[in-house]
Amino acid sequence: MTALEAIKGRTSYRGGYEDTPVPREDLIKIMEAGLCAPSGCNTQTTSLIAVDDPDVLNGLRKAVGPEFTISGPAIICVLTQAIPAYKNTCFNVHDYSAAIENMLVAIVELGYQSCWMEGVITDEHQLGKKMANYLKVPEDYELVCFLPVGIAKDPLNYVQRKPFNERAWFNGFKK
Amino acid sequence: MTALEAIKGRTSYRGGYEDTPVPREDLIKIMEAGLCAPSGCNTQTTSLIAVDDPDVLNGLRKAVGPEFTISGPAIICVLTQAIPAYKNTCFNVHDYSAAIENMLVAIVELGYQSCWMEGVITDEHQLGKKMANYLKVPEDYELVCFLPVGIAKDPLNYVQRKPFNERAWFNGFKK
Numbered sequence: 001m002t003a004l005e006a007i008k009g010r011t012s013y014r015g016g017y018e019d020t021p022v023p024r025e026d027l028i029k030i031m032e033a034g035l036c037a038p039s040g041c042n043t044q045t046t047s048l049i050a051v052d053d054p055d056v057l058n059g060l061r062k063a064v065g066p067e068f069t070i071s072g073p074a075i076i077c078v079l080t081q082a083i084p085a086y087k088n089t090c091f092n093v094h095d096y097s098a099a100i101e102n103m104l105v106a107i108v109e110l111g112y113q114s115c116w117m118e119g120v121i122t123d124e125h126q127l128g129k130k131m132a133n134y135l136k137v138p139e140d141y142e143l144v145c146f147l148p149v150g151i152a153k154d155p156l157n158y159v160q161r162k163p164f165n166e167r168a169w170f171n172g173f174k175k
Numbered sequence: 176m177t178a179l180e181a182i183k184g185r186t187s188y189r190g191g192y193e194d195t196p197v198p199r200e201d202l203i204k205i206m207e208a209g210l211c212a213p214s215g216c217n218t219q220t221t222s223l224i225a226v227d228d229p230d231v232l233n234g235l236r237k238a239v240g241p242e243f244t245i246s247g248p249a250i251i252c253v254l255t256q257a258i259p260a261y262k263n264t265c266f267n268v269h270d271y272s273a274a275i276e277n278m279l280v281a282i283v284e285l286g287y288q289s290c291w292m293e294g295v296i297t298d299e300h301q302l303g304k305k306m307a308n309y310l311k312v313p314e315d316y317e318l319v320c321f322l323p324v325g326i327a328k329d330p331l332n333y334v335q336r337k338p339f340n341e342r343a344w345f346n347g348f349k350k
Contacts, residue, residue, distance in 0.1 A: 002178070002284060003178040003281060004204060004284060006178035007178070007211050007281065008207075008211050010211070010213075028339075029179060032339065033179060035336065035339065035343060040293075040294060041294075042335075044336060048343040050343070050344075050345050050346075051345070052345065052346070053346045056347065087294065089298075093269060094272040097268070097270075097276070098275065098276035101212055101213075101277060105280070106178060106182065109178040118215075118269070119216075119261035123264075135346075136348045141348075159217045160217075161219060162219055164203075164210065167219065168206045168223040168224070169222075169223070170228075171224070171225075171310075172224065172310050173224060173311045175313075
């Protein structure tokens with residue numbers, strides 16, 4: 001699969017996953033893709049914890065409570081550190097977003113599906129904080145997102161997007 | 176080139192570019208890759224302006240002044256709109272960062288080089304604002320980044336990164 005094919009094939013998958021475990025070597029390839037993303041002034045603000053041990057996954061499920069479902073045979077948790085880069089500005093949100101997108105594309109290329117799970121774990125219920133506590137993440141890291149990884153059980157859906165010429169122009173704003 | 180190869184091959188290129196123009200069809204492929212990135216609740220907050228007209232490029236160079244160099248035979252400017260997505264939170268920085276990463280990977284796959292130019296145009300000199308004014312970008316869009324696109328004239332450099340096991344772990348924080 002070319003990069004463009006993987007990029008275009010990616011979608012936010014919210015269906016069920018097969019129980020089939022994800023081999024460690026595939027998780028490593030996905031995480032390496034994430035860590036290859038650029039970071040502001042090479043501050044490398046993004047770190048990752050993959051969870052593929054069923055006991056740890058169940059522990060996380062208990063930690064977040066019954067209102068929220070963590071699905072998939074493996075997940076990759078995204079940690080960020082607010083380290084100033086250029087002129088005291090932190091680019092850590094940019095950094096981890098680029099890392100997440102690389103991982104989502106790598107996940108598709110390797111035959112899996114995923115979904116960027118962030119808003120639901122960083123809102124007022126602070127599920128990300130509960131997950132971080134369970135995984136013994138130190139205070140100077142924030143767990144902001146997790147990506148389920150697994151083989152899709154259900155059909156993929158692609159969101160409707162505005163046409164190209166409503167979002168992209170040449171040599172000046174044209175809307 | 177597979178997605179993983181393009182992701183690993185990407186680097187922040189700060190050298191010179193050949194004058195060879197970038198065909199419009201390649202710019203469109205790159206921009207499409209950017210617009211394929213996910214956005215919080217599908218708000219599609221990212222828009223793009225490619226500049227490949229030498230007169231417009233020169234106009235931009237004049238607009239930002241002689242202290243800053245816009246290089247490359249083409250550039251892609253990244254615009255963002257702060258549209259609330261989930262629970263009134265804006266994810267537009269996440270959205271455009273994912274779009275930029277997709278474009279950087281597509282640029283490598285198509286044989287070009289680039290660099291994420293953001294901090295230097297959004298700092299106190301507000302060069303991004305000057306570029307936006309010249310391109311007639313409305314007030315509700317912010318020009319936050321541009322990506323040069325072209326064939327590299329100089330050798331590529333890859334930054335040193337921390338080893339995998341200092342940034343990635345399995346089933347718990349392990350540092």
